[in-house]
Amino acid sequence: MDDIKAMSFETAMKELEAVVGKLEKGDVPLEESIGLYERGAALRAHCDDKLRAAEEKVAKIALGPDGQPSGLTPVDGL
Template identity: 70%
Template structure:
């Protein structure tokens, strides 16, 4: 299993979907199911973080008086 911090949102979602699929089919042993669940929890947290970061960036887009985007302002912590 890889570390999630270097994964893109799309990569993490793809792995999370595969993990959930394996759990739903019930073909894994109890121990493997626990490991899959733990990995899924990490992937979900990673995806949540990436989404929050994207939302912050969108919220920081600055607008001119005419309503046209003029650029972005970095969100704190990014």
């Protein structure tokens, strides 16, 4: 699962889609299905973390009086 931590959001999403596709077909042996499900759960958690981090960065962007980004501001609770 360590390799998942190094994945970009896009790479993790592609692999997650492949895992879901295999599970939806239903022709995977039970033991392999369990492994795929566990990997899929780890991939989903990784994607959630990446999205949350991106949302926090966007939330930090401060706009100046002219409506243009003027810097970053701290987000409450961080």
